Amino acid sequence: MIMKSLYSKFAFITIMIMIVSGIVSFFISNVYYQVKLKQQNDEKITNFALEMAGFASNHPSISLQDYFGHIGVIGYQILLINQEGEKTYFGSSFRQTNLPEGVQERVMNGEVYHGIRQFPHKTFVTGFFANELTNSIGVPFQYQNKKYALFIRPDIKLLFNEMHILFGWILLLSILLSIFLVLISTKYLIEPIRKLNMATKEISEGNFSIRLDIERKDELGHLAANFTKMSEKLAKVDMLRKELISNISHDIQSPLANIKGYLNLLENNDKQDPDKQQYIRIMHSEADRLSKMTKQLLLLSSVESKRDLMNVSKVDISGQLKSVIHQYQWSILEKGIMISYELPDAWVKGDASLLYSLWENLLTNAIKYNHQNGTIDIEILETVSDIQVVFKDTGIGLDEKQIERVFDRFYRADASRERSVEGTGLGLSIINSIIDLHHGKIEVNSQKGKGSAFKVSLPKL
Amino acid sequence: MKTILICDDDVHIRGLVKGLLSKEGFKILAADNGAAAFELLQKELCDLAIVDVMMPIMDGYHLTSKIRKLYDIPVILLTAKSQIEDKEKGFESGTDDYLIKPFEPKELIFRVNALLRRYGNSNEANVNLGSLYINKKSYEVKIKNKTFILPLKEFELLSFLAAHPNRVFTRSHLIEKLWGLEYEGDDRTVDVHIKRLRERFSDIADDFSIKTIRGVGYSLEVENA
Numbered sequence: 001m002i003m004k005s006l007y008s009k010f011a012f013i014t015i016m017i018m019i020v021s022g023i024v025s026f027f028i029s030n031v032y033y034q035v036k037l038k039q040q041n042d043e044k045i046t047n048f049a050l051e052m053a054g055f056a057s058n059h060p061s062i063s064l065q066d067y068f069g070h071i072g073v074i075g076y077q078i079l080l081i082n083q084e085g086e087k088t089y090f091g092s093s094f095r096q097t098n099l100p101e102g103v104q105e106r107v108m109n110g111e112v113y114h115g116i117r118q119f120p121h122k123t124f125v126t127g128f129f130a131n132e133l134t135n136s137i138g139v140p141f142q143y144q145n146k147k148y149a150l151f152i153r154p155d156i157k158l159l160f161n162e163m164h165i166l167f168g169w170i171l172l173l174s175i176l177l178s179i180f181l182v183l184i185s186t187k188y189l190i191e192p193i194r195k196l197n198m199a200t201k202e203i204s205e206g207n208f209s210i211r212l213d214i215e216r217k218d219e220l221g222h223l224a225a226n227f228t229k230m231s232e233k234l235a236k237v238d239m240l241r242k243e244l245i246s247n248i249s250h251d252i253q254s255p256l257a258n259i260k261g262y263l264n265l266l267e268n269n270d271k272q273d274p275d276k277q278q279y280i281r282i283m284h285s286e287a288d289r290l291s292k293m294t295k296q297l298l299l300l301s302s303v304e305s306k307r308d309l310m311n312v313s314k315v316d317i318s319g320q321l322k323s324v325i326h327q328y329q330w331s332i333l334e335k336g337i338m339i340s341y342e343l344p345d346a347w348v349k350g351d352a353s354l355l356y357s358l359w360e361n362l363l364t365n366a367i368k369y370n371h372q373n374g375t376i377d378i379e380i381l382e383t384v385s386d387i388q389v390v391f392k393d394t395g396i397g398l399d400e401k402q403i404e405r406v407f408d409r410f411y412r413a414d415a416s417r418e419r420s421v422e423g424t425g426l427g428l429s430i431i432n433s434i435i436d437l438h439h440g441k442i443e444v445n446s447q448k449g450k451g452s453a454f455k456v457s458l459p460k461l
Numbered sequence: 462m463k464t465i466l467i468c469d470d471d472v473h474i475r476g477l478v479k480g481l482l483s484k485e486g487f488k489i490l491a492a493d494n495g496a497a498a499f500e501l502l503q504k505e506l507c508d509l510a511i512v513d514v515m516m517p518i519m520d521g522y523h524l525t526s527k528i529r530k531l532y533d534i535p536v537i538l539l540t541a542k543s544q545i546e547d548k549e550k551g552f553e554s555g556t557d558d559y560l561i562k563p564f565e566p567k568e569l570i571f572r573v574n575a576l577l578r579r580y581g582n583s584n585e586a587n588v589n590l591g592s593l594y595i596n597k598k599s600y601e602v603k604i605k606n607k608t609f610i611l612p613l614k615e616f617e618l619l620s621f622l623a624a625h626p627n628r629v630f631t632r633s634h635l636i637e638k639l640w641g642l643e644y645e646g647d648d649r650t651v652d653v654h655i656k657r658l659r660e661r662f663s664d665i666a667d668d669f670s671i672k673t674i675r676g677v678g679y680s681l682e683v684e685n686a
Contacts, residue, residue, distance in 0.1 A: 246544050250515060253541035254471060257562035261477035264566045291563050295543060323548075325610070327559070330568040333612050338661055340609040353545040373612075373657055 007190045014182045018175070033128065034121050041128070042117035045137045048076075049152050050112075053141035060144050068150075075159045079133060079151040081108070092155050096132040099151075103138060107149040113138030116153070129156055192220045196227060206311055208235030245298050256291045260284065296430065299357050303433045314461065315352045317387060318343040321378060324359045328367065336373040346380045346387045348458045350438045358434045361427045362391045362454055369395035369452070386440075386457040394451040403444050463577060464488045464506060468498035468524065469513035469539065474562075478511060478539075481566050482573065495519025499527060507534055509577060511569075512556075514540035514547070522554040529555035535576040539564070575600070588623045591668040591683060595620045604666050611661075614639065618654050622671065622681035631678040655679055 056067055065088075068078050072091030079097075080088045081104060107113050115136045119127040127135060136153035157164075192214045199210045208231050214224035267280045321343050325332075332339050348355075366376045374394040381388040398406060406428065435442050438458055446452035465487045467478045472493070479489045490505060492498035496519045498510070510528055514521035525536050538551045541562040551559050557579075558572050579598050588595040594603040600616055602609040611619065617639050622630070630638075632648040640650070655671055663670075672682050 242544070242546070246542050246547060249543055250541040253543070253562045254474070257541065257564060258471070258473040258477060260563045261481070261566055262473070265477070265480055287563065327561075329610060330565070330571050332610070333571075334565075334567070336612045338609060338611050338615070340607055340665075342607045344606075356545040375661065 005190075006193060007186055010186045010190065011183050014186065015179055018178060018182075022175075038117060038119070038127065042114050042137070045116060045152065045154065046112060046114065046139070049137045049139040049150060052152065053139045053148075053150050056148075056150075057141045057143050064143060064148075071152075075155045076152050077131075077136070077155050079136070081149040081151075083108075083147050092158060094131060094133045094136075096134065099133055099138075104149060107138040107140050107151075108147055110140050112140075113151070115151075131157065189220075192216065192224060196224060199227060199231070203231055203234065206238075208232070208238060245302060249294060249298055252294045253291060256287050260287050260291075263287070296427070300430055300433075303354065303357075303430060303437070311351050311353070312349055313352060314347050315350050315355050317346040317348055317355070317389065317458075318380060320352070320356050321359055321380070321389070324356065324363055325378070327360075328363055331364075331367055332376065335367060335370065337367065337370055337376055338374075339376045339378070341378040343378070343380050344382075346382065347461055348387050348438070349461055350458065354434045354437065358431060358456070359389075361431050362389075362456070365427055365454075366391050366393040366395065369393065371395060374451075382460075383457075385460055387460055389456045389458075390453055391456075392451065392453040397448045397451050398444065398446040399448040403446055406444060462486065462488050463508040464490060465573065466490045466492065466498060466501060466507045466510040468492045468495065468510065468516070468521075470494060470516045471513070474513070474539070477566075478569070481569060485570055485573075487573075495521065495524035495527075498524055502528065502532065507532075508580075509535050509537070509573060511537045511539050511573075514538060514542055514551070522550055525551070525554040525556050533580075535580050537572060537576065539569075586624075588620055590623050590626060593623060593666060593669055595623055604662075607665070609661075615654055615658055615661075618651075619658055619681075622679065623669070626669075626681055626683050629674045629677050629680040634678065651679070 052068075052071060056062070056064060064080065068080055068088075068090040072078050076091050077094055078090035079094070080090070082088075085104075103113050103115075113136075115134050115138065116127075119130065119135045121127075133151060136151045138149055138151045141148050141150060195212055195214060199212055202210050210228070210231050212224045212228050214221060216224070263280055263284050267277065267284075270276055321341070325339060325341060329339075363376070363378075370376065370393050375392075376394075377390075377392040379390045379392075381390065431442065435456060435458075440456060440458040443455045443457075444452060445455070463486075465482055467475055467482075467489060468491070469475050469478070470493050475491045475493070479491060482489055490501050490507065492501050494516045495512075498512070499519070501507075502510070510524075512521045512524055512528075516524075521538055521540065525538065528534065528536055535557040536555070537558045537560055538556045539560050539562065540547065540551070542548075543561045548559055557576055560569060560572060578600075587597055592604050595601075596603070597620060600610065600613075602611060602616065602619065618635065621635070621638060632651045635651050636644055636646075636648065640646070655673075659671055667684070669681055669683050672680050674680055
């Protein structure tokens, strides 16, 4: 049997403990009976037998038949043997009526037979209940000058029948009840662990706002309380991280905005000096590069850290695309590009801010690598299993070799250095990571000089 | 003269926006926090507000939602916060547009003009011509279910021609109408734009086309709609 859950292990072990302790305690009490109680029992019954035999020999006027018949009814099993060897039984019968060799003669000759004391040891049999003639006391006596041998043992069945049943029920019920209660109590004991387990899973999926309804004062209760505290701390850390990213970008981008803005004013004020104009343009593009680099590095770090901590929800792809288009409308029109789009409602499951960055990167690529006065077309298509977003541009395009290598990690790492003049080179690696995180895929269709189409497929809701 | 309110705690940004927009012929009011901006709004009539997000006393989201409740003027949030959460928060508070620092000065002017146009009570009618629909406020062209956003001059040229279908316009008439009297380029400019429009729509729309009337000019002709 393979036991996967703590619950079944715990229940199994408890029940095993009950069984083993039952066997061991039976064994120990059996030894106690054999060593001590059997002796006492033997003495007690020998006394009864001697008493009966004495009474019979002292009252020759009483009929033996009547006397022993009477005692038999009260609760003894009796065998009476006379000089001639005739056997008469009184009371309920023995299950086995053979005596060991020579016992009958020895008792007849005046010895006392201690059958109970001598009854053989067996590991699982006490001998107390063995309804055998061997397990009896034999005493000699004289009656009307004749020798008799008297064998008796208490009729356990008659005397203790109700007790027997009572103890039987107690034993059976206590076994059944304890198994039942073990199953229930184990469930109760294990339940908080199960809840904690679920909560841990939630946290690992990035949901920190968990509530554990475990109200206990024991170690598990403490664990649950500490666990809740921990998840609150984690939530705080997560929030601080997000705030930090947002603030870093604020603190870097604001001064850059000023630098760019004032450079622009400077450029317009001093159009005569071509050298100065050239320097200003360089400063301009460097400020741009710094700004983009900061944004993308922050994004890349959040993509990396999100590998296990995505903030998954239902995302309105069409709305996101429209807002991305709106955001970049100026850079598109500035380059004389016409953008066309057909965006029917489409929803996928994913991280809203990562997906937004994905569209941003795809669109800025389409603008960056487009010709002056080109066209960009964005479409949402729906297949049986996927939502597809296609970005088509009329840009410089890629040849077959470039397409092969454009998603090659090594090539990308290399290209980022080559391309550093134009972009950060992080765009494609961001695009790829985000699509990976969403179990999607990207296909490139391109012709050198004519343009490229990037098709992103994301699994449907 | 249109009045624009700029609200930012960064004195350099205020100076920059003031410099840029004054040149474009706007009157500028400046405030360094949300509360001060709100007081200014109560005193003077403004046509548009440019609001920074992170400000002391009253932040940009708060100010935007207050403006939204009391005034019918467009708001542009100008901020360095580019996370989508920040953007969503901005639109929730009711902003019309969102411009991320560092911005191109020309982009700011473009967006200001676009918003003023959208809010302005221009009584230019939208054009509906067969499958072609031109929205003059949002500057969008729609054909069937597809939306097109064209470069400004191409849009103006197309909507002007589409507003007067089958009428022939000379090149100089079009230059004067769309580029203005003081435009110093030659008539070729019109040809270039017409050529681009043709290229863009030849595969897409089949119920209108721009015809060259030899020796005269251009005309947008509707084909039996």
